[in-house]
Amino acid sequence: MAIVKPFKAVRAPRDKAALVSSKSYEIYTQEMLNAKLAFNPYSFLHVINPGYKYHKQDITGEQRFKLVHNRYLEFKEDNIFLQDEAPSFYIYQKTTPTHTFCGIIAATSVEDYHNDVIKKHESTLRTRELLFENYLKNTGFNAEPVLLTYPDNTTIESIIEKYKSSRPEYEFSTTDKDLHLLWTITEDEDLETITKAFGNIDTLYIADGHHRSTSSCLLAQNLAKDNPNHTGKEDYNFFMSYLLPESQLSIYEFNRFIKDLNGLSPDEFLIELDTYFRIENRGQELYKPKEKHHFSMYLNGEFYALYLRKSVYNFSDTLSELDSEILYRTVLKPILGIEDIRNASKIMYSQDKSDGLELKTKVDSGDFKVSFGMQATSIQEIKKIVDAGLIMPPKTTYIEPKLRSALTIYEFL
Structure with a gap:
């Protein structure tokens, strides 16, 4: 009490x-x-x-x-x-x-x-x-x-x-x-x-x-x-x-901005993503996810919608269901080589309270190679993870x- x-x-x-x-x-x-x-x-x-x-x-x-x-x-x-x-x-x-x-x-x-x-x-x-x-x-x-x-x-x-x-x-x-x-x-x-x-x-x-x-x-x-x-x-x-x-x-989400593609070309990077995601090229159409396990990506001058292939992803606990954790397990760590997302110098975070256009502008400036957006985390998700004794990845929520x-x-x- x-x-x-x-x-x-x-x-x-x-x-x-x-x-x-x-x-x-x-x-x-x-x-x-x-x-x-x-x-x-x-x-x-x-x-x-x-x-x-x-x-x-x-x-x-x-x-x-x-x-x-x-x-x-x-x-x-x-x-x-x-x-x-x-x-x-x-x-x-x-x-x-x-x-x-x-x-x-x-x-x-x-x-x-x-x-x-x-x-x-x-x-x-x-x-x-x-x-x-x-x-x-x-x-x-x-x-x-x-x-x-x-x-x-x-x-x-x-x-x-x-x-x-x-x-x-x-x-x-x-x-x-x-x-x-x-x-x-x-x-x-x-x-x-x-x-x-x-x-x-x-x-x-x-x-x-x-x-x-x-x-x-x-x-x-x-x-x-x-x-x-x-x-x-x-x-x-x-x-x-x-x-x-x-x-x-x-509660708002944080966007992720990555400085390099870990030695991959944009096409090679898209091929790597195909393992875990169904990918749709949206061109210049701004895309913001409207569902959990959907992600927006801006790469090489174009927007993409990424839909998680749930049949190949292991939902092992409540933390594994969190979109920021999914992005880490499927993209940031295995493909982009970012092990420590708390201290890595090649990743930057920015809270998203706008229309998501920042995903484009920061990459177009040349400071970053790719950016990712996701839906905001709900208070129910936060409580579920906390009650399970688990810790969320850094910069998951802007409250x-x-x-x-x-x-x-x-x-x-």
Whole structure:
């Protein structure tokens, strides 16, 4: 049963929320980052880019992490960040031009992560785990929640709808035309109802934030070892999450772009593909798969439709049924010689939220020889694979919403 609890968020006052919160740091180019830092003194980017104050952009490692902590303290000293007086759940709604997402920001348990109540669908890189664990240890806070999903629940939804009828604590739009709303839940009865409702849910699934959750759990283990009075109730035993009903997730596919044909000519490559696929040349007609086990390919100036020959492919488990895994087992590894799809330099991934034209433009540019597209993976497929104890290939899903940093901050040290 899932352990979900309210917490005392550190956050900006109502009048500064739009100025303080930011997109995830990794999204910004250096030019965009410099512009934000130059014209917005309230931006959270000043906290996580602390060298800007000293006109130094190349501060790295533990020195940078300690400066992040110092900038964070300055924001608190200047009352840009204030801590709520009472533990709360936070309803956060993000409305884009095409979707509305509405869920609850809460503290979730590292124990649930270790006990497989919170399940993951991606592998994590040890180097990134250790790097972010060191960041958390030095800064003492987390400003970007892990995205978790759960089966739609009428009890939780009724509480959310109750608060949405009142004025939100935050209400602002951003330049990408997204509307952000936030309500605080502080009534004891509602806090207890939500806590019990999540307590009746068997499994939460990580949709986005695998490294953040793994690093938080690693830090909790290390802090527990160093604490002779450890009880399991300390704040470091929890990490901040945004819990969203399954029906509200938006899942997109990733396209694959390959730099060479592993020594094959285009015609030789097509002959190799014929073993596992029925191939249709679509010429200049843009093709996007409408069924599972169908793939689009752009090669040598033409689009192709690839239909898996199911009679010659071995569906051995739930992972083998996944289109990204099928492409790896039938094409990327045996024909194109890509063994390690996580680290291979000859493959590049790009999320597909458009009409698929990127398959053509990137190959026509000369940077790649061939590209592949597929249908998006469903939440049912993800859960089926996770529940079987299997891990999906990297870059199988691009999941939204992408969350803003510093709307709420979770302090654990």
